[in-house]
Amino acid sequence: MDETTCIVRNTWNFSRFYHHESCGQCSPCREGTGWLEKVLHRLEHGHGSLHDIDLLVSVAKQIEGNTICPLGEAAAWPVAAAVRHFRDEFEWHVKHPQEATRPGAVYPGKAVLA
Amino acid sequence: MAKITFDGIEVEVPDGTTILNAARTIGGGIVPPAMCYYTPLKGSGGKCRACLVRVAAGSTKDPRPMPKLVASCITPVQDGMVVENTTSEQVLNVRKGIVEMLLINHPLDCPVCDQAGECDLQNFAFEHGVSTTRYEEERRTFEKIDIGPLIQLHMTRCILCYRCVYTADQLTPERVHGVLGRGDASEIGTYIENIIDNDFSGNVIDVCPVGALTDKTWRFKQRVWFTKPVNAHRDCPKCTGNVVLWYKGKDVLRITARKNEYGEVKEWICNECRFEKKETSDWTIEGPAHIDRTSVISANHYELPVINPQIIADLPESSVRDLEQNPPLKLGN
């Protein structure tokens, strides 16, 4: 992972993992991890809206702290943190879906950081 | 004994009581909702997170607040504990979130669901949820499965409270009913669609808070609010024989166990009483059954939950006045 890694794709990958790992006993984690994954899938594939970005934060907050075990937090925190630190990249996916979904696409904002 | 303060009301309960049961001794609108906890079933609770409350002070010895909200149905009280339920904005918001989570994959087919009118999820969503959804994806669905000739499982409606699993485990000698899979792909199943075949299997219908497990002899016969519940008993060699008959006109459409005000079965009944004795002549009638909940069954006689009069008598005058002005609560009869 370096500065060319797509944050949205990476976060989606995280939540895909936690969705798969959730044991399904408690409702916030069972339903929430799947929800996060679906919304991130949408964003990554260029079908998201700006509204979805706030939805992610809100769903992550609904999971965090309310589950039986820490898997809920583990699923929620990377998503909330990614949006907190890389919101511009999420917005780029929404506003420029064609560019962002091109294979090997790199968020242009990153070049400035490097 | 441990003395705790729940939403500003002091109550003394035996050590080891859970916060939820302490709240239930107070009664009324301050009792946290419970979607998975079921008093008669050992080990139930802790799953749905509907009953989360904030512990503002852990105990007299260690009065720090607990860092996270706790599930009141499985957390025992400590002497000097201070708990906030309806008085905490955070708890109420989290509960809205729980309703949303339970509903995102729920079909909400109440108009064709046999549970409608006595559904814990309807009540929970109505009392604690918001009326909109933010979920746009396709909902999870399953095929309907017959579990034997008398019970049907409609997994799409299941909220995975695990009550039926505990019932099958604790009431029947050979358990064939459990949870398969994990995460949001978990489903209640009877390995290779086995028939649950024993005398008490019908009780899974009563414990199910939603319309996931339904009585096949009753499916689509009538809406519950058009039927009249009547208490009756018979001499049954297998169970206590205390039941509720649900009448429409002269016909007994359905038979269930008696439930308390929190929807918990008082005495388990056997399948013979439940499925086979649908004639008035099989029963000794006791009189109309009282439906304790704020259910549509009690059409036009809605009852607000009432605080235990004993608790009120012990409260200082000023807090009683406060409580009276606090909408979800009603004092006395």
Ligand code: SF4
């Ligand atoms: S289980 Fe309850 S909420 Fe779900 S469809 Fe049936 S009545 Fe409606």
Ligand code: SF4
């Ligand atoms: S089938 Fe009913 S009782 Fe069983 S886990 Fe699902 S909702 Fe609970």
Ligand code: FES
């Ligand atoms: S009733 Fe306490 S977690 Fe479900």
